[in-house]
Amino acid sequence: MISILIIDDEVEIGYFLSRLFQSKGYHVKVVNSGKEFSEIDFSLEQFHVAMIDLKLPDANGLTLLQNLKQVQPTCKVMIMTGYSTIKTAVDAIKLGASDYIEKPFDDIDLLEKQVEKLLGSTCFSNQHHIEKIARESGLIVGNSRAMNQLIQTAAKVAGKPVNILIEGETGTGKEVLSRFLHQASDRHQESFIGVNCGALSENLLESELFGHEKGSFTGATQHRKGLFEIASNGTLFLDEIAEASYAIQVKLLRVLETREFMRVGSESILRTKTRLIAATNEDLKEAVKQKKFREDLFYRLNVVHLKIPPLRERKEDIPLLVQHLLQRTGTALSFSNSAIDLLQSYEWPGNIRELSNFVTRAVMLADPNATIIQADELPINHQTKSQVVASNTDKQESNLESYLKTWLTETLTTFEQKDEVKLDEVLAQVKELESQVGKSFIMRTLKDTHGNRKEAAKRLQITMRKLRYLLNEKT
């Protein structure tokens, strides 16, 4: 693990730097005086980079630099000085420092870059750290250039105190990416809380976000903290932000501008330090043009914009994703190369969520004695490359016909049998039919709308809530 030593008598600076570098997964040791420095056992602790303040109350930074270089010659040293002159900087560099930086730190980017540069010349790389966090967040980066670039950018902005807007079709991994951003930030030990703006009514969403006082509305029997309060030191993920009503948008804007809010039914002002990540599967800019989304809120949220490409545009990621999804089911099964080829020829309108459901079903249906799932066992009705129809067991889209036939045969057989029939079971079958028919229509429409759920719900004349319900997702 990369180790960084900070030597500074200003406790706040030590704290700030340790948070900054700990959030990158580095080990950080802070000492506040020459005395504390002399107490370090360098035979036990190896440092890759040391940041030394030139002015300490009981020691000269240049002397500490020399002492450190004697015991750990490979450690790179960055001098920090509030009284930077070319002379002291040149002196420090002559004595073995690799770089210097002026205090106060106006440009944290520059500071990070300078330290990364020093680390780059040691044996560790930032890439290693990004991969570790991605793994911990359940995010497979894959082999595509687009995803790799996206994750590099995400890693760079994760630690910055800026709002982030994630855009991507349904199931592309917006929530997974936001978890990665949280994990890669210095808030990773605080809470990460997500809320789906489309899944709650306006009143419920307001109370969920801001909390409420006892008696503020019918049913408010207790006072309740809102997510801006609960996740004050952490990250708040607002999924499907375009679904937030105009009134909620106004309230969100106020919190983002002032960091202040009030619980429903209260007049006391509360403060929040929540870091906000919003996600949308529709073009928010377009929603602004159509006056459905507030422009001022859009600009507040869109400080950093991360767009996740749909799976059909990064099919080279499918092998690694499939491997991950298989592991997630706990199976030892794998897919043959031709099976992977087949999966890569499908368009996946429901993106990784659809792929994930597909893998789970393929595992469930696999021959119990098999170790490899072959292409011809896959429930994909493969017509022409890149123009695949759909899966039988998904019972979605055009295979609806075969599902209906099977359903009808099974139901008629039950009807014709003379033994006792459990009507409840038959009715459960009818419910299943309703759900599968709904799902098929939705999947077909999602394909037509390129994954735009709102548009799909509009075309099918159902609410977003119903759409999600029929897809067996969050309600």
Ligand SMILES: Nc1ncnc2c1ncn2[C@@H]1O[C@H](COP(=O)(O)OP(=O)(O)OP(=O)(O)O)[C@@H](O)[C@H]1O
């Ligand atoms: N890069 C990825 N690596 C591994 N799994 C992923 C990745 N992206 C998405 N998934 C998986 O796909 C499923 C959908 O992901 P997620 O909920 O993050 O998508 P979403 O874009 O937020 O969906 P929605 O628009 O419906 O809210 C989850 O099971 C998630 O674990």
